[in-house]
Amino acid sequence: MLTEQEQQAIGEELRHYPQPRAAVSEALKIVQRHRGWVSDESVRDIGAALDLTPAEVDSVATFYSMIFRRPVGRHVILICDSVSCWIMGANPLQAHLAATLGIQPGATTADGRFTLLPCACLGACDRAPALMIDDDLHVDLTLEKLGELLEKYA
Amino acid sequence: MDRPLTQHIRPDREPLTLREYEQVGGYQAARQALQAAPRDVTDQVLKASLRGRGGGGFLTGQKWSLVPPDDGSGQPKYIVANGDEMEPGTMKDRWLLEGQPHQLIEGLLLGAYAIQARVAYIFLRWDYKLAARRLQQALAEAYAERLLGAHILGTDYQLDMVLHTSAGRYMCGEETGLLNAIEGRRANPRNKPPFAVTCGLWGRPTAINNVETLCCIPHIVQRGGDWFRSLSRSPDEGGTKIYGVSGRVRHPGLWELPLGTTARELLEEHAGGLRDGYVFRGLLPGGASTDFLVAQHLDVKLDFSSVEKAGSRLGTGTMVVLDDRTCPVGLVLNLMQFFARESCGWCTPCREGLPWLARTLQALEDGQGTSADLDLLDAHVQTIRMGHTFCALAPGAMAPLGSALKYFRRDFERHVADQRCPWRAP
Ligand SMILES: Cc1cc2nc3c(=O)[nH]c(=O)nc-3n(C[C@H](O)[C@H](O)[C@H](O)COP(=O)(O)O)c2cc1C
Ligand code: SF4
Numbered sequence: 001m002l003t004e005q006e007q008q009a010i011g012e013e014l015r016h017y018p019q020p021r022a023a024v025s026e027a028l029k030i031v032q033r034h035r036g037w038v039s040d041e042s043v044r045d046i047g048a049a050l051d052l053t054p055a056e057v058d059s060v061a062t063f064y065s066m067i068f069r070r071p072v073g074r075h076v077i078l079i080c081d082s083v084s085c086w087i088m089g090a091n092p093l094q095a096h097l098a099a100t101l102g103i104q105p106g107a108t109t110a111d112g113r114f115t116l117l118p119c120a121c122l123g124a125c126d127r128a129p130a131l132m133i134d135d136d137l138h139v140d141l142t143l144e145k146l147g148e149l150l151e152k153y154a
Numbered sequence: 155m156d157r158p159l160t161q162h163i164r165p166d167r168e169p170l171t172l173r174e175y176e177q178v179g180g181y182q183a184a185r186q187a188l189q190a191a192p193r194d195v196t197d198q199v200l201k202a203s204l205r206g207r208g209g210g211g212f213l214t215g216q217k218w219s220l221v222p223p224d225d226g227s228g229q230p231k232y233i234v235a236n237g238d239e240m241e242p243g244t245m246k247d248r249w250l251l252e253g254q255p256h257q258l259i260e261g262l263l264l265g266a267y268a269i270q271a272r273v274a275y276i277f278l279r280w281d282y283k284l285a286a287r288r289l290q291q292a293l294a295e296a297y298a299e300r301l302l303g304a305h306i307l308g309t310d311y312q313l314d315m316v317l318h319t320s321a322g323r324y325m326c327g328e329e330t331g332l333l334n335a336i337e338g339r340r341a342n343p344r345n346k347p348p349f350a351v352t353c354g355l356w357g358r359p360t361a362i363n364n365v366e367t368l369c370c371i372p373h374i375v376q377r378g379g380d381w382f383r384s385l386s387r388s389p390d391e392g393g394t395k396i397y398g399v400s401g402r403v404r405h406p407g408l409w410e411l412p413l414g415t416t417a418r419e420l421l422e423e424h425a426g427g428l429r430d431g432y433v434f435r436g437l438l439p440g441g442a443s444t445d446f447l448v449a450q451h452l453d454v455k456l457d458f459s460s461v462e463k464a465g466s467r468l469g470t471g472t473m474v475v476l477d478d479r480t481c482p483v484g485l486v487l488n489l490m491q492f493f494a495r496e497s498c499g500w501c502t503p504c505r506e507g508l509p510w511l512a513r514t515l516q517a518l519e520d521g522q523g524t525s526a527d528l529d530l531l532d533a534h535v536q537t538i539r540m541g542h543t544f545c546a547l548a549p550g551a552m553a554p555l556g557s558a559l560k561y562f563r564r565d566f567e568r569h570v571a572d573q574r575c576p577w578r579a580p
Binding site: 016017018019021022023024025026028029050059060063064065066067078081082083084086087088119120121122123124125126127128132135136137 | 239240241242243244245247248279280281282283284316318319320321322323324335336337338339340341356398399400401402406407408438442472474476477480484485488489491492495496498
């Protein structure tokens with residue numbers, strides 16, 4: 001069941017488009033903002049709200065990299081693995097991060113604190129290497145800076 | 155030197171509020187234009203010789219001229235600001251979006267007025283959180299001051315402007331993929347023709363323009379197409395350009411410079427040249443899907459026609475620099491992995507071909523390549539081109555590969571001969 005809050009937020013979005021279907025990506029993001037991820041049940045509920053089949057909703061959900069169809073940690077680390085960051089040392093950075101957290105890229109730490117996801121160019125190429133934690137962009141990273149950075153996200 | 159697009163952007167402060175923006179001349183162009191015929195905007199833009207900054211370089215005035223006049227159906231026309239900016243190596247629209255949201259809103263309003271659109275969408279990539287916040291705030295200010303909504307500036311013109319944030323996929327930036335994305339479908343591309351200008355969002359005429367393109371419009375309208383055109387150093391293309399440099403240079407960054415600034419000036423004077431201990435080997439002039447240029451091209455003017463003559467594309471105008479301590483095969487592998495991952499899967503050459511190429515390049519990097527692999531790479535560069543695929547993503551992926559095979563052939567061959575990547579510790 002979508003909560004009243006979620007339904008209301010989705011209703012707001014409907015006003016921006018001539019057809020309800022167009023609000024599907026917003027609806028997915030709204031649910032994800034409230035629950036951290038999008039379950040099969042939520043896919044069905046969004047479909048019901050927008051008059052779409054679950055398959056139609058899922059076809060959109062699975063298209064986007066930032067819609068999570070599995071639970072993620074409290075904080076999501078998106079580490080850029082595209083060209084400028086790669087030149088500037090994103091690989092060792094990612095390896096170090098994975099080792100520090102004790103997980104493979106794509107996985108979540110056992111305590112549910114972090115999920116580590118490599119991602120496409122973050123548009124911060126002149127300040128590479130870069131990553132995002134939740135909504136925050138962090139740039140000009142070094143191995144030394146990483147440890148300090150993680151501390152900020154409990 | 156005139157820097158109309160970025161002169162009021164300060165890295166250490168919030169962007170100009172609506173009031174501050176108006177104090178430096180903001181929304182003057184809108185006030186002017188809305189009192190005159192919509193066609194006047196398009197005419198100035200044509201005079202300005204503004205070519206689209208999203209990568210394709212299409213003439214903006216011409217695009218708007220192709221939008222049909224009102225058909226009396228009562229159905230709206232649309233305009234979209236393309237702020238997806240997911241091309242690796244590209245960070246120019248972020249500067250404009252975060253730095254001066256009102257400039258984009260005014261440009262989009264002017265573009266909308268020119269084609270008489272009723273609804274405008276700003277399509278913004280997921281990761282640009284700060285830009286989203288600032289745009290939302292600026293939109294609220296503009297609505298409050300009657301610069302958007304019904305009866306804009308006391309006229310009969312009505313425009314709704316909506317921020318649509320994406321959820322992370324490179325294909326959403328391709329213009330027909332973008333249409334599907336806004337409509338709530340998978341962002342596979344659509345067949346062309348019909349083109350979006352006649353049949354776009356919900357089957358209605360839709361103009362799609364890049365963020366930087368739209369940010370030029372207020373200045374063109376306010377100071378005239380001829381003035382804008384004279385900012386450039388190239389005869390047939392007007393304006394300034396946001397150029398960028400990333401890679402192992404002394405001062406990576408972004409600069410607004412006359413269109414037609416040479417690659418050498420950008421690289422050496424603005425980016426400070428390569429860092430100590432590194433030697434220049436090549437550059438991608440405008441993002442991941444452009445062909446390498448090398449030392450012999452450094453004096454090429456970075457405008458659309460000159461870069462094309464040199465065998466590449468200006469693309470987004472944000473260059474990525476390859477140095478001598480970075481393996482060109484590894485770099486192309488990195489790009490191919492990106493393109494393979496972002497393929498929408500709609501057509502076979504791309505869906506099957508790009509992962510195959512990525513695996514082949516990986517084998518070379520891992521010391522398992524054969525000379526037959528080089529033939530296979532060559533063959534794909536020949537096969538996967540425009541007309542053989544449904545959209546420009548896969549042909550774009552061939553640009554760095556094909557040019558690397560041409561300019562860095564020896565390096566590919568050494569991977570085979572030595573059975574290892576020469577840049578990796580043995
Ligand atoms: C795979 C792909 C991704 C693209 N991504 C973007 C983008 O993020 N932003 C953009 O403005 N144009 C992008 N384009 C180009 C658009 O299709 C379109 O040409 C452009 O938005 C038109 O604006 P302009 O005329 O102002 O350049 C992309 C093209 C392709 C093939
Ligand atoms: S070229 Fe690639 S991205 Fe474009 S339609 Fe084909 S599969 Fe999709």
